[in-house]
Amino acid sequence: MEDGKPVWAPHPVDGFQLGTIVDIGADSLTIEPLRQKGKTFLAPINQVFPAEDDGDKIVEDNCSLMYLNEATLLNNIRVRYSKDKIYTFVANILIAVNPYNDIPKLYSPETIKQYQGKSLGTLPPHVYAIADKAFRDMRVLKMSQSIIVSGESGAGKTENTKFVLRYLTTSYGTGQDIDERIVEANPLLEAFGNAKTVRNNNSSRFGKFVEIHFNEKVLHFLCKYKMKENNDKIKKRT
Numbered sequence: 001m002e003d004g005k006p007v008w009a010p011h012p013v014d015g016f017q018l019g020t021i022v023d024i025g026a027d028s029l030t031i032e033p034l035r036q037k038g039k040t041f042l043a044p045i046n047q048v049f050p051a052e053d054d055g056d057k058i059v060e061d062n063c064s065l066m067y068l069n070e071a072t073l074l075n076n077i078r079v080r081y082s083k084d085k086i087y088t089f090v091a092n093i094l095i096a097v098n099p100y101n102d103i104p105k106l107y108s109p110e111t112i113k114q115y116q117g118k119s120l121g122t123l124p125p126h127v128y129a130i131a132d133k134a135f136r137d138m139r140v141l142k143m144s145q146s147i148i149v150s151g152e153s154g155a156g157k158t159e160n161t162k163f164v165l166r167y168l169t170t171s172y173g174t175g176q177d178i179d180e181r182i183v184e185a186n187p188l189l190e191a192f193g194n195a196k197t198v199r200n201n202n203s204s205r206f207g208k209f210v211e212i213h214f215n216e217k218v219l220h221f222l223c224k225y226k227m228k229e230n231n232d233k234i235k236k237r238t
């Protein structure tokens, strides 16, 4: 980091703010915020990160950023989110930000068709791209594949898991009743194990482990779930 270069410095409310270095001390930097010229402040060196030269640059994969750090990663996701691009890749990991509203055509049957058989990275980041890669890898490698969905309460894990199920059954299902039954099993499971919390009106109060079995003719579905609160193990087969 040098004098005059754009950097991300700590901000009390926004997390980070863009600024330039005006002086370099032993363990702190003097920063001039971009939005408040002439009003400098001190920031510890280890909390200041290099920024992209082009502040408006957004990328579909965070690995394409010139500087990959906490601040550039957050900024890329934030700017994408403001344009209704809720998904961002970090190589073959997908980051999803909950939009809390329906984004038109994001999960439409046409979008499902677009992602079928496409390699990761050829189309914009999407949970369908991850689902398709898992399915294709299973066929090519002849090995079971796992998709781990993780995040805080209300992040969108349940919804995205349902999109994965819908994608797999629509794209690679049998075209028979079983496909619909797999998707329709969710409201039933949610009726048993979901509850309204302060963070989520439809919060799963159990961890979910969903197995989908494919063979040439039949699609099987196995869902095991474990109660979050009392650790009672319940297995359900549908």
Ligand SMILES: Nc1ncnc2c1ncn2[C@@H]1O[C@H](COP(=O)(O)OP(=O)(O)OP(=O)(O)O)[C@@H](O)[C@H]1O
Pocket: 098, 099, 100, 101, 102, 103, 151, 152, 153, 154, 155, 156, 157, 158, 159, 160, 200, 202, 203, 204, 205
């Ligand atoms: N991709 C999305 N598009 C639109 N709305 C969404 C999306 N993802 C989540 N939501 C909204 O956010 C709510 C919370 O999401 P969800 O139940 O999936 O969170 P969760 O991570 O499973 O939370 P918990 O751990 O509490 O069960 C959903 O009920 C839905 O209204």
